Each structure stands twice: as C-alpha cells, then as structure tokens.
Amino acid sequence: MTGFLRRFIAGMITALEFHCMRFWKHWLVVAALVGLALVVLYLLLRAPFTFSPTTITIERGESSAQVAATLGEKRVVTSALALRVLLRISGGDNKLREGTYAFTAPENVFSIERRLLSGEYGVPAIRLTFIEGVTVPEMARQVAAAFPDITVRDFTALAQPYEGYLFPNTYVFPGSVDAAFIVKTLRTNFDKQTEGLKRDVASSKRSFSDVVTMASLVEKEARTDESRRMVAGILWNRVDKGMRLQVDAVFGYIFDTETYSPSQSDQKVASPYNTYLHAGLPPGPIGNPGLSALEAAANPTKTSYLYYLTGDDNQMHYATTFAGHKTNLQKYIK
Template structure:
C-alpha cells in the first residue's frame, strides 16, 4: 500500500516537474523587449547566438535554447541576418525562426527582366531599397554584367549591393548548371557565349527566333563580317532605346559592332536562360541578314540585296 502511495506521489512530482519545464520553455520572458532587431552574423556559433539573445532579453533561459538548437542541428543550420522581435516568443518558436531564417521583416520583392543592363538593374534596386544608391550598385556590379541572372528575388531591407550581386550571380550558376556540358562542347568560351546571348536577348523574343539570330550572328563572325547589331548603341550611350543614326555607326567604341568585327569585349545586358541556350545551340542556316518588320515578324535573307528587298517590303 505504501509503495503504491509513494508511486502516485512520484508520478505527481514528475508531472509537476514536466509542467514546470513546459511552462518555462513555452512562456516568453516577462520583460520581453518590443521592436528590437538582433543581427546574427554569418558563421556565428549556437553559443554566440544564445548569448546575443540573452543579452537582448529575448530569452531568460539560455541553456534551454542552446539545447533546442543542438537538437535541431546546431550552429551549421542557424541562418544569419537581422531578426525582428516585436512580440514575446517562447524557446521553440525562437529556435524554429533561427533555423528557418524567418527574420520577421518584410522582404523587398524585386523582379529583373531578361536583357536588363547593370544600369537598369541598379535603378530597380534603388526603387525597392532606397538605401542603395544607383551609382554604388553600378560600381559594384559593372564587372559582372551578363552574369546577374534575371529573376524575381526577395531581399531583406538591410541587404547591400554586394549581397544582391552575389545572390544574382549564384542564381546564374545554379540556373545554367544544366548547360555546363553543352558549353564545354560548344567550342566557345563562357564569356563569348554570354556576350552573344546578351546580343540575342536584345534582338529576339521567342526561342526559335533567338536560335535563328544566333545562327546568323555566328555565321557573320565565321566569315569575318561585322555583326552590325543595333542594340549595342543603347549600351554605348546608356539609353533604354536605340535607333542609331549614321553618325552613331561611326562612333569609336569597342562595342560598336558596325565599326569592329567580332563580338564586343563583353556582354551588353544580362540575358535569360533561353538566350544563353540559343547562343550555345544556334540554328544551322545560310542566312546572313535579318530584320523585324512592321508586322512584328522576323524576315531573313542570304544576300544584302535580299535584305534590302525585305527592308522595302516590311519596313515601309
């Protein structure tokens, strides 16, 4: 009888202890601050993160959060960045946020279109994140023209130019990974393919037309004919539109594909996947000329006289 009584008492004690631990774990601190941002640095250990949160009065039982983080994967899974705390949160919630990168801060959603230049991208970035000056972004991103993959991104308000550029470059690598073997087998360097893709992006829309234009431009390079791509003048003059004059055709710029043969020294825009694919897989053709008519269609010719006939027929 006494053993049963002691057994009941022991069970009650265990239940009380479990309830107490549960209350401690799931109850946020009484003095939980409001509207505080804690910046977790990249590479911070679990112990360092716990100490930061304890110092900011986000938690009152550091050892419990340390255990929760350890059970969840430890320091390697903690996502760096700014975490906003504006309402009391318990240990499991905080641990989950740290592991999932739930910063609690509304992200800036930015969509970059295929064929935009670094200059155009910089303007979009500044519109969404005014703390990043256009000139600052251009200076940091200019060396990576062509490799900033057009896509929709979410950036924290605290993001700087370097973070955005790195994210876009990593996306380029990830999205084009399936083309690695084709690039190696193409006989062209990556920089040449990206440069060609940047021209194609500005000249054509559908994948079929992109591949045809690619075939024509590679044909011109093969026979030593100038590429004569009008889109380069928008890049040369920093304009969104490009309707070159006769004077423009003679401007002494290495990007002037009327004046200098071969590809320009680098990409003139940031092409999408289809344009890069078209640069790698051009349509085999005898055509050397193309134009977009007033009917919105692309018209091709093998000779200059045929091209002039197309101009007369489709542009007037």
C-alpha cells in the same frame, strides 16, 4: 522472554520509523531540487517578462555565441546561454541565416531558435521581377527602389562582374536581405538553369562565355524562339567570317537606356562594345539573357544568311548579301 520480545519488537518499529523518515526526507529533498530545477529551466526558456520590439542583424560569419549575446542584451531571450546550448544540441550552431530579424512580440527560446535556423525574419517579403535582357544598372535601380538599405552603387559594385550571369526571373526576397544575398541568389539560379546547357556547349567549338555574350545580343534583337535561333545563326556566321556584327542593341548598353536607335555619330562612339567599330563579339554580355536566348545561342539555326532586320510589319527579314539586305530595307522599312 515475553518482555524481551516486546522490547525487541518496539526497537525494530522505532528503527523502521527512523529509516522511513530518513528515506522520505531524502526524496523530498530530491523532489524539491528537481522542482526548483524545472522552475529555473522554465524561466530560462520562456519568453522574457520584460520585452520591447526590436530588430537585430546577423552578419555573415557571425558566431552563434555573438548572436545569442546580442539577443540576450536586447531581452529577446531570457538566457543567452540557454539559446547557445539549444543550438549546440540541435546541431544548428553554425547554421544561422544571416539577415535582419524583426521581433515584435515575446517568444520562447525554441521559437527563436527555429526562426534563426529557417530564416523567418518577421518582415514582409518583397517580390521582384527581372525581365529577360535586363542590365545590371537597371537591376540596381529596381533593387534600390524596393530595399531602402541597398544603394544603386552598392548593388552595382557587387553585380557588375556578373553581367550576363544573373538569371532574369521573378524572385521573392525577405525584406531584410542585403545586396550580396540578392546577387548570390540570381547567380545560383543561373547556374542551376544552365547546367544542361553548359554540357552541350562543352562539346561544341564555342566557349560558354561567348555563348552567354551572344545570347545577350540575341535577347535584344529577336522576340520569338524561332527568330532567336535564326539571328544567333546569322551573328555566329558573321563572327566566324571576322565581320562587324553591327548590332544596334549595344548602344542601349553603352548609353544605359532601354531602347536606342543609333545615329551615324553614335556608330562611331569609342567603346569596346561598339559592334559597328569592332569585329566579333563585344568583350562581355550587354544584359542578362533568358533561357530561350541562351539555348538559341548554343543551338542556332544553320543558315547561309548574313543579314537581318525587323520591318515595320514586326517581322524578321533575312538576306545572304548586302544587296539583298538593302532591298529588304527599302521594302520593309519606310
């Protein structure tokens, strides 16, 4: 009995040792595989070992797969697939910001993903100030001077249909933006700034487009909030009476100059914007008015005046009749 017990115990120990060895071998294999996977994952997610500074441009409508492939080809990311998977997991697959990105130092895939989704272009920002009343041709020259890749022609082609509806302000743009982005930004800001004004105009007898056109005239003709409202009231009076507005500022727009004092021959120039020839408002805005001029055009001063002028004293002088206007001309302009 004693010998049998010893043999039984010895067999149990041997079996236990065998199973323990198999158990540890199994987990060693699992641990090795997990470790290998982590190493591979690290290598895929880390910054590339070989890197050269480069730039890439994400075009409008370009897919994340195309962008990831380009970044992989240029060795900005180690694995294009890793970037695609990360974008899919984070929900950023269709949220890439268009524009030109500069990559000047190695970055891991998490940093790349963040930049693509937030628009961190890695290029210096450019500050542009568009003054009230600025015209599209003037804007185009400003933009082309600040952005070497944008031409006057390209910007004008995109912006001209929105003359009057590009809100003048100071903007800070990434250096990689294109003309379409700038136009869209100005248009969006215009809509935001005039949201309440549109509601006010909707309940009046004027159309919003007429108000914008009137505001562009007022912007050029008056300098203070008070005088803008008065000039708007006078010009609306003339519109309602079917009179010619005879606004000198239109000639700056016709001839593309900042300021212009028209001669008698200029007053006869064949242009639909010539308010000396044609009664009523011109066919569209002659510039991009600021909020003060827009508010004045929408809420003008009620007045019986039909004439105004700016005297040598830099003050506005008004009259209800042409005779009174001639008197003001003799009195205030030498």
